[in-house]
Amino acid sequence: MHHDPQIATRQRWMSVLARAGQHLARFEAALKDADYQLIRAPEVGMSLVRGRMGGTGAAFNLGEMTVTRCVVRLGDGRTGYSYVAGRDKQHAELAALADAHLQGTQQAHWLEQLIEPLAADQQAARAQAAAETATTQVEFFTLVRGED
Amino acid sequence: MTALYSSEWLQPAFNDPVLDAQASFRGALKALAEPGLVQTLDRALALDGLQAATYALCLAFLDGDTPLWLAPRFDTPLIRANLAFHCGCPIVTEREVALFALLDTEQLDDLSDFDNGSERYPDQSCTLLIQLDALDTGAPLRWRGPGIKDVRSVSLPLPAAFWQQRSARSAFPRGLDAFFAAGNQVIGLPRSTRVLDNAEEAA
Numbered sequence: 001m002h003h004d005p006q007i008a009t010r011q012r013w014m015s016v017l018a019r020a021g022q023h024l025a026r027f028e029a030a031l032k033d034a035d036y037q038l039i040r041a042p043e044v045g046m047s048l049v050r051g052r053m054g055g056t057g058a059a060f061n062l063g064e065m066t067v068t069r070c071v072v073r074l075g076d077g078r079t080g081y082s083y084v085a086g087r088d089k090q091h092a093e094l095a096a097l098a099d100a101h102l103q104g105t106q107q108a109h110w111l112e113q114l115i116e117p118l119a120a121d122q123q124a125a126r127a128q129a130a131a132e133t134a135t136t137q138v139e140f141f142t143l144v145r146g147e148d
Numbered sequence: 149m150t151a152l153y154s155s156e157w158l159q160p161a162f163n164d165p166v167l168d169a170q171a172s173f174r175g176a177l178k179a180l181a182e183p184g185l186v187q188t189l190d191r192a193l194a195l196d197g198l199q200a201a202t203y204a205l206c207l208a209f210l211d212g213d214t215p216l217w218l219a220p221r222f223d224t225p226l227i228r229a230n231l232a233f234h235c236g237c238p239i240v241t242e243r244e245v246a247l248f249a250l251l252d253t254e255q256l257d258d259l260s261d262f263d264n265g266s267e268r269y270p271d272q273s274c275t276l277l278i279q280l281d282a283l284d285t286g287a288p289l290r291w292r293g294p295g296i297k298d299v300r301s302v303s304l305p306l307p308a309a310f311w312q313q314r315s316a317r318s319a320f321p322r323g324l325d326a327f328f329a330a331g332n333q334v335i336g337l338p339r340s341t342r343v344l345d346n347a348e349e350a351a
Contacts (some may be wrong), residue, residue, distance in 0.1 A: 037156045039233075044166065071158070071233075079155040 013102055013111070016119045017095040018084045023121060024094040027114055031097040035075030042070040042089035068092040074100050161207055162191055169188035172208035176181060179327060179336030182295045184302040186283060190332035201329040202250070202279045209248060209275070210235035217246035217262075217274075219255055243274075251278045257309035259317055262324060264332045270321035273339075280330045293341040304335065305340055313345060 017024070020132025022033075042127045047067040050059050069083045070092040074093045082092050161318035162168035176197040179187040192204040210216055216237045218227070231237060240246050256278070266271035292298070302306035317324050323339025 037160060039160055041165075073155075073158060077156040079158060 010099075012119075013115045014082075014099065016115050016122065017082065019122055020095065020118050021086075021088065021091055023118055024091055024098070028090075028094060028096070031094050031101065034097075034101070036072050036097065036100070037088050038070070038093070039073050039079065040066055040069065040071040042092040044068050044087050044089070047083075052064070070096040072096045072100055074104075076104070078103050083116075155229070157226045158233055159195060159226075159230055160193075161203075161230070161234040168192070168204075169208050172204040176205060176208060176327065176336070177332065179334045180295075180325065180338050181336075183293065183336055183338055183341040184291050184296065185335070187334045187336075188208040188332055189329070189334050195230055196224055197222055198227060198250075198277060199329060200332040201334045202277060204233060204332075205277050205327055205329060205334065206250065207234060209277075210237040211237070212236045213245045215240040217241075217249040219249075219251045221252050221254065222250050222279075223250065234328075246274050247272070248275050248277060251276055252271050253278075253280065256307055257313065259310075259313040260325060262317070264317045264322045264324050267322065270323070273322065273324060276324055276326040277281070278326055278328050280328055281332045283328060283333055283335055290344040291337075291341050292344055293338075295338075296341070298347050299344065309334075 002011060019098040025039060044069055046064045049062045051064055052059050065085060066087055067083055067085060068087055068089055068091070069081075070089070071081050072093065073079045078100045080096040080098065080103070082095035082099060084092050084095055098110065098114060102115070162172075172189050173192050175187045175189045179185070189201040189204040192200050192207055194200045197204070206216075210231065214235075214237050216231065216235075216239050218239055228239060231239065237248075243249065244263055246262065249255075249262055259276070261292045262274040262276065263272070265271065282305060284303045286303045288301045288303045289311075290299045291302050293298075314324060314326075318339055320339065325339055326337040328335045328337065
């Protein structure tokens with residue numbers, strides 16, 4: 001996370017919004033209840049994902065993934081950006097709108113009403129998946145055969 | 149001006165980024181293929197000081213690989229922010245490194261620093277995008293060359309200095325290609341077009 005707390009906060013809500021998927025549709029009415037225009041209408045493209053072996057090795061190209069991006073501007077000039085995985089244009093538009101709203105004076109309201117419930121859902125889903133996976137864990141025991 | 153604050157200047161560009169850019173690029177190609185014939189480029193909205201056709205040319209041509217030189221008149225935060233956002237082109241201050249230049253009538257009497265390509269790579273010259281108030285209010289000149297059957301009369305309102313500068317930078321295959329834009333109309337002037345003087349006219 002970024003050392004600037006403002007940027008770190010925005011990174012957090014960006015990541016929650018990017019993972020929200022269909023769940024953002026619940027907030028569609030509230031998000032679209034504002035004057036806004038599309039600066040960059042939702043568009044689908046490819047993004048090259050790069051990785052480092054072990055997080056420290058030399059960078060290599062892992063592969064390309066589909067990304068949808070969108071930029072909106074509210075009536076008062078605030079702009080919201082989104083980059084989300086997949087081809088869901090509605091998701092990208094709603095995420096950009098949410099980003100714009102979250103930069104305004106109503107930030108606390110939107111954090112509480114939108115981001116926290118989504119973050120809690122995502123946390124619960126992750127925990128459940130982790131718990132389900134944990135039951136399939138197999139411990140391997142090997143006996144030392146004394147060859148070396 | 150930082151990136152953080154420049155976003156408030158942003159405006160929508162093409163309605164349909166793919167089809168509008170293709171149609172505009174096609175229009176620009178036709179303008180160069182038939183020098184002196186007016187082409188309509190109305191896919192973009194005017195942006196601040198940039199008229200519709202000028203902005204459409206910018207949106208169709210510019211990307212991250214095309215350094216752009218901006219005339220002082222167009223060097224506003226709004227135009228910079230929108231070109232940076234929609235085209236992603238680097239904006240340079242040295243004329244020599246620019247692949248495209250956005251000009252108005254103020255710059256037409258000095259084109260000496262723009263790159264007119266090399267013998268080996270004449271295509272790497274700087275393309276001039278010139279915004280005028282109108283395309284037909286000047287003295288008629290007779291153009292001849294590829295894309296023109298016999299002679300075509302074109303009345304661009306240009307100072308005589310422009311034609312001197314153009315021929316000074318012209319050593320085929322090297323030279324400068326230009327687009328003239330006004331409102332939503334464009335006229336192309338490739339380096340291969342010759343402008344006849346009176347003596348040749350009589351011949």
